[in-house]
Amino acid sequence: MTDDRAAHGATGTTGTTVRIGVLGAARIVKTALTQPAHEVPEVTVAALAARDPARARAHADRLGIPHVHDSYDALLADPAIDAVYVAVPNGLHATWSERALRAGKHVLVEKPVTANESEARRLAQVAEETGRIACEAMHPLYHPLTDRVRALLAAGTIGEIRHLEAHIAFPIPSSKDIRWSYELGGGALMDLGVYAVALLRTYAGATGPAAAEITEVVQAKAPTRTKDVDRRVDARLRFAGGATGRIVATMWGWPPLATRCLVEGTKGRLTVLNPLGPQMFNRITVTAAGRRTRESVPREPSTYACQLRAFARAVVDGERPRTDAVHFVPTMGVIDAIYRRAGLPIRGARVADPVADEVA
Template sequence: MLRIGVLGAARIAPPALIRPSHAVPEVTVAAVAARDRTRASAFAAKHGIAAVHAGYEELIADPSIDAVYNPLPNGLHARWTLAALAAGKHVLCEKPLTANAAEAREVAAAAQASGLVVIEAFHYRYHPLLARVLEILPTLGSPRRIETSLCFPLPRFGDIRYDLSLAGGAMMDAGCYTVHALRTLAGAEPSVVSARALLQKPGVDRAMSASYSFASGATGHTTASMWSRRLLSLSARYVGSEGSLKIFNYLMPSAFHRLTITRAGRTTHERVPGAATYVHQLRAFAAAVAGDASANLTPPADSIANMTVIDAVYRAAGLSPR
């Protein structure tokens, strides 16, 4: 049994870990800690978590805990992931894994030295939809154009996702997905050509668009927003020399999605069955901890590459990396 402790009584924890654990019998959510113990106790009572710890350090030091789920604000991901690794715990960390590429390299080095598993929680990557997409791509010829988007309305400007000190910004919260999906579909690393930010406050982007080039000659574009005219968008498009592919809702395909493939003038539509993305992700985490390295599709090495692009996007937009 893989016993997981949760750092913080975060809103994302129930859909991303607690409910999925009910479908993954080899996992149990065994403990929670929060800055406010009263809040942690209420969270534990609501979700049937047996142990409540006084703080993050106490939870990480608990010898009965095998792994840690880290859903803390972006700017705290590296600090507490490193602390968990130092205490001998595997880590499932919410995206983005770190605030920047330098921190990602630090986490990757610590994970490699410890032999412990670290997974960045790009949950969409674990759904069978993405496996099917990657199976189709070679039939579409060499890549010509790739576009990805994730836009949603978050007008609560006091939210931590707009806090520069906590590594906030649209490119961090939504943009990390768009960059990851771009890289996944391309199967290669992009160079940033240009980027444009819309600011919510100095240094904090509420929206970001960026253009890319690839060594193959292909071009790319990402659109990320937490507040802009483009209120809602979650799509990906791949144009190859022999055909094209579109995905509506690559992020949460178990809710609803549509895969559209065009080849030789013929268009077909597919839907790929699967459980919730978070269930697939948790199964992969458990399998990786059990020794199946191939189960980890989003390891720290991938995080370094993703954060390198995000850092470059911020610089191209005239902003500093987080």
């Protein structure tokens, strides 16, 4: 694939393979990118850059990434790179995603897409100005499990949606983990709650886009572990269609992995077990008309492979990804509103370390 974007359309591609460069020597790169790339022939992971070139080389060698650049800017200047996977800490997502877009690269950025709504709106504007794709790596939304849940809800299986809940728990015990840093965009809401908000908006929108909008954060509690960094968040929401919602997300305590969603309707209820990692296990339970039915969707392909394939289609064919600005701007607006209601500052109010690059 060449870099002759003017001659070959808005996507800037001439072939069917998207060459991706990685910003950040993060552990998530293996799970979210290099492993699923083996299942997606439309992409190749071509290069990596990190703040420490030696660390970048070691990480690239472990993951089988052939090229290493001495800096993020050097990778962005590489004409052999078509798109960038941004795996730096949350507080730096906006900065490096914008630089990548202005360098002519498409962007797949780890969740949450930015530190706050203002940054998300700016990123959307830059993507529009540059004609490049900015896509949040909200991988569960690309899996057939989400499609099946939406289909059941759209079919009126449980009637009109009246209430939705999402519960997510994953402990981060080490106080040195960057997810406990306010400056780097840490917090349970940012790390886990953003999944909950995205899932509930997606489920609520099964009957129409307007129903997905969250119009009010009625109540929010967010006890902290470190200064201004929430260890747990419990928020009550109101949707445009009249439904109520609740999200509970915690990085403190046990069980080590507990993820489930609930949708209650006028005719019954639907529960989803493990919507974040359905490739490990999943189950949908519907209780309606006096009957209870259970089903699962095939575990493979993984959420990450589904996401990567969709991103490649967006770059090569211009197919709109599910998690572009229409998705991520309103989601970040809800995140900001929850923090404000809980009495905590939104993320991004204090400057992040410009060279940190490690995430889980």
